[in-house]
Amino acid sequence: MLKFTRQAIVTNALKGVRFNSSVATAAIPLTAKHKIEAIDTERPFSNFLTDTFDRQHTYLRISITEKCNLRCTYCMPAEGIQLSSSDELLTTEEILRLARLFVSQGITKIRLTGGEPTVRPDIIQLVQGIGELKNHGLQHLGMTSNGIALKRKLPSLVDAGMDSLNVSLDTLDKDMFEIITRRKGYERVLESVHQALELGMPSVKINCVVIRGTNDREVSNFVALTKNLPITVRFIEYMPFDGNRWNADKLVPYKDLIRDIEGRYGRLQKVSDDPNDTTKAFRVPGYAGKVGFITSMSDHFCGTCNRLRITTDGNLKVCLFGAAEVSLRDYMRQSVSDEDLCDIIGMAVKKKKKQHAVQYHRYRRPPGFLSLVPGKSTFLKDQARFYSTDKTPKLTHTDANTGKAKMVSVTSKDVTHRTAQAEGSILLPETTFNLLSETTVMKKGDVLTVAQIAGIQAAKQTSMLIPLCHPLLLSNIQVQLRLNTEKQSVDCTSLVECRGNTGVEMEALTAVNVALLTVYDMCKAAGHGMEITGIKVKAKTGGKSDFHVM
Secondary structure, eight states: OOOOHHEEEEHHHTTTTOOSSHHHHHHHHHHHHHHHHHHHHHHOOOOBOOOOOOOOOOEEEEEEESOSOOOOOTTSSSOOOOOOOOOGGGOOOHHHHHHHHHTTTTTEEEEEESOOOOTTTTTTHHHHHHOOOOOOOOEEEEEEEETTTTTHHHHHHHTTTTTTEEOOOSOHHHHHHHHHHHHHOOOHHHHHHHHHHHHSSSEEEEEEEEEETTGGGGGHHHHTTTTTOOOEEEEEOOTTTTTTTTTTTBOOOOOHHHHHHHHHSSSSEEEOOTTTTTEEEEOTTTTTTEEEEEEEETTTOGGGEEEEEEOOOSSSEETTTTTOOOHHHHHTTTTTHHHHHHHHHHHHHHOOOSOOOOTTTTTTOTTSSOOOOOOOOSSSSTTTOOOOOEEEEEETTTTTTOOOOOOOOOSSSSSEEEEEEEEEEEEHHHHHHHHHHOEETTTEEEHHHHHHHHHHHHHHHHHHSSSTOOOEEEEEEEEEEEEETTTTTEEEEEEEEEEEOOHHHHHHHHHHHHHHHHHHHHGGGGOOOOEEEEEEEEESSSSOOEEEEO
8 A cells, every 4th residue: 555666665775876897786786785674674654644745644643532521611511512422433443443554554653532531431441452553553652631530540551551641630729620620520630640650651741721811820830740740731822713813812822921930930941842742842940840832823833743633423634723524434334445544544634734724814913922823611622622523413494304494493492591692803904993093983973882782773683684583572782892903803792681482692693793794884984805703602501502612
């Protein structure tokens, strides 16, 4: 399957050798033989795992479960999520088959993720199966875990071949831990970290997503852990790619973190990074451990990315931020050969873009940022921890048999206090924004006030505008607009409340849409090029599937 032939190797080995003397002729076979032996010793890297930018992918992350034993506010509602049916998920044998295939093509590192991997009943047997691949080219086998149910399993996992552990922990405050996770167990997480060190695990890391105003005050406490513990604490930049908009209020750039840390601990010592490392590593002089910074936003590492991902339902993702996926599960269940699977994987890898798919080029560069990339409550589920599911979407307002539109009956639903928040922005040309900044009064009147009133009026009329939307007696409508100098935009937020048996998301969205359209209408005489963007539901409560995105 590999596109390397012995003839090509020999031809390459003989390049530059001159056949003009008997001495040279006698030396040729020996020289060529040595070069061929050297090439044979180091297996050529698979063409299937090499993209069009010559990045060789040696690191595979496999999500092995959707389930989790925590209910983190940034990840899922208190009652949990609707899980995929078991037949939609990869079986143990399918996971092992893919692991064997990828290792045969050059993968040297595999990391198991979730959900929470330790809730999988056969986790030890699965690790044993993958661990056996260390005899066939696999060099490292790791896991990312929340640590809650890990301690008891760790000895068996280490014996099975697991040699690295990443523990997700965003706070060192017990009470805050219970608020964020909606569960107890903070002490068990720390016990798992210490257990891993006692077992001699070569690599133990703590992953902490830093969000301004939430846990950024705890950064120095995390650094203090490295004084006596030979661990790496990795601070991960908040990644606001949800909605493709920049949220500078929440993101703490790594240079700011370094400045704050050095203000308390003195000058940090730079530690050399591996060629494909996502972390910029440092050490407090004299400390046993290290600190690292994963800078996906302020200084991306796409140029050296060597990672591929497989979701719980068997989709291959060549980029964490990309939407493109290919279902290896479906192909395996069609009984395709390993050779055909390699071709499928190769085609997906070849489509990997030069840089990840987060697009911030529309916005001004925040001060102090190194670069913006063209193009995972208190925490977003899309920060650094991911679960994946491939649930088949359903159109509730369409009759499944006839395909015609229908109104959803809410008669049997409970009457509860319903709330919804929405947000959006309108990006303005510089001249228009400057005019609006100097005075919000344009030819047609006070822009922000008129837009606010328009948004409130629109929320009341939602059922008249959206054909299948239920009329509701709204008890509260709030619409706010503000100028955002950094984005050169007008940002709009809405809050809608009622007591009823259906949600008010549509009312909140309508309020934002019409408010921003009003801004457009009142400013269009001052210049063209305005763009309405990032409109979304930010939060909803009172229904079956509540959520909150900061």
